Amino acid sequence: MKLLIFGPANSGKTSLLKTAMENSSFLAVENLPPTRGIVRETYLFRGLLEISAWDAGGQQKYQDRYYGSQEENVFSSVDLPVYMVDAITVDDTVRPAFDRFVSKVLEKNPGLTMIYVFINKIDLPDAKEEKVHELLTKDLPSDVHKKLSFTPVSVKQGSAQQRLVSICDQLIEKRIENMGKLNKLRGIIEEFKGAANGADFMLFNKRDGLMITSTLGKFSTQSLQFITFQISALESNVHEIYARTMELRNSKVTPLSLNTIVMESSTNFVLAKEVEEKATLMVVTRDKKLESMQKVVEVVSDTNPIYEKLINVLEFANL
Ligand SMILES: Nc1nc2c(ncn2[C@@H]2O[C@H](COP(=O)(O)OP(=O)(O)OP(=O)(O)O)[C@@H](O)[C@H]2O)c(=O)[nH]1
Ligand SMILES: [Mg+2]
Structure with missing residues (x-):
């Protein structure tokens, strides 16, 4: 099962994977360096579901590669797309980057039923999750909107991990071989x-x-x-x-x-x-x-x- 986690730099993607899938504490991952390009890691979630996690470093310098030479590799055969933004940044780069991701993922995976959008860092006092939600959904065509699931979360407080775990649990239940085991x-x-x-x-x-x-x-x-x-x-x-x-x-x-x-x-x-x-x-x-x-x-x-x-x-x- 391929999980692709994407989104702007510094939004908390690697922190989420490390704390949810490797049982690290938030404190232990607080000083992670920015992810350089794509980092792939395989997990056996709950001992049942094999997950190949693709963590895409969000810095601008990698974007052209993702949508260029690496496009086929990065965006094909995605089972679980997660887009993570933070609830702090509201500027005019946020929406175009999101639209670009959503349309590429849906283009390469027409059978996908859901893209999960995590609006992270709601623990911060200046978090504006509602504004960010509004920014991401304004004038979205309804056929796209219904394939998006937005959740305000915090990796620091643990709600992002809970959400990811519950999404993965639903996937376990859908797969007969996992249920058999x-x-x-x-x-x-x-x-x-x-x-x-x-x-x-x-x-x-x-x-x-x-x-x-x-x-x-x-x-x-x-x-x-x-x-x-x-x-x-x-x-x-x-x-x-x-x-x-x-x-x-x-x-x-x-x-x-x-x-x-x-x-x-x-x-x-x-x-x-x-x-x-x-x-x-x-x-x-x-x-x-x-x-x-x-x-x-x-x-x-x-x-x-x-x-x-x-x-x-x-x-x-x-x-
Ligand atoms: N306050 C707060 N900080 C967070 C939260 N999640 C992550 N961070 C911090 O945000 C910073 C960036 O986290 P990363 O996980 O490295 O972000 P990233 O999305 O992987 O960044 P790139 O690899 O550059 O794309 C780190 O300092 C984290 O500790 C959160 O829920 N709340
Ligand atoms: Mg990272």
Whole structure:
């Protein structure tokens, strides 16, 4: 699936992609350099939908290339066109650049039903999203207007990411192969639950941190913040002691990896485990009986047949 994100320089396109698709915090991307030409990146959104994102640096010096020698490459086979402007700039360059994009995208992709327009940075005190909306829609022919979906957003506050995620979720639902994979994963975590005293399981995609599925159905949460579990000081400390222990036992030292963490409240155990490089499982037990915890550890161990099935399904869409 090809996502093309286009729009004037400095409007927030790269910030949106990095925060929505790579689980970066806004703070971490605040000082991005301007994008030079087209930058392409492949994501597996929610672990389900393969997205090839084309981020077009908005500086004027690249525009002639986009609409010239690179035109076919840039504008053909677009499934998800996103145009991003900021809510601050209201001048006479805004509308012509927008019109040029819209007409080229529709010309090259006559079957497209929607172009998504994000009016960004509405968190700023001098944001004029209504003015910008008016500027972009004034005297638009109605057949073009009905193919445009405008949303005032803020990457800083998170509403732009929410909007992009919900658009991508609609695309997942339209594609049978994605739904097939999702149903398989749902089946697998239900099996986990059945074999683990009714503990609830949540499966998260690692790169974007978004939930793929859970035994509680689909519910919205914050994306899972850790990319890999990092407790580096403790990790090397533990490794040293482990290595010494094995030495004293005259046994072999094999690499340690921190891929599971267990937490407890007064009523539950909570476990999080990385699943290969692709996903993270989170489990909340029903009670605090040791037996319940033991069952969970059993079902998520590498040799458990249900766990092996999970890995196979996740690998199915290897990028
Ligand atoms: N206040 C505010 N600033 C934002 C928001 N989104 C992005 N920015 C800032 O706007 C600046 C430009 O963001 P980029 O993501 O690099 O913009 P871009 O559209 O990729 O720019 P080009 O690559 O040159 O086309 C950065 O300093 C961002 O931190 C937002 O929602 N609110
Ligand atoms: Mg950029």
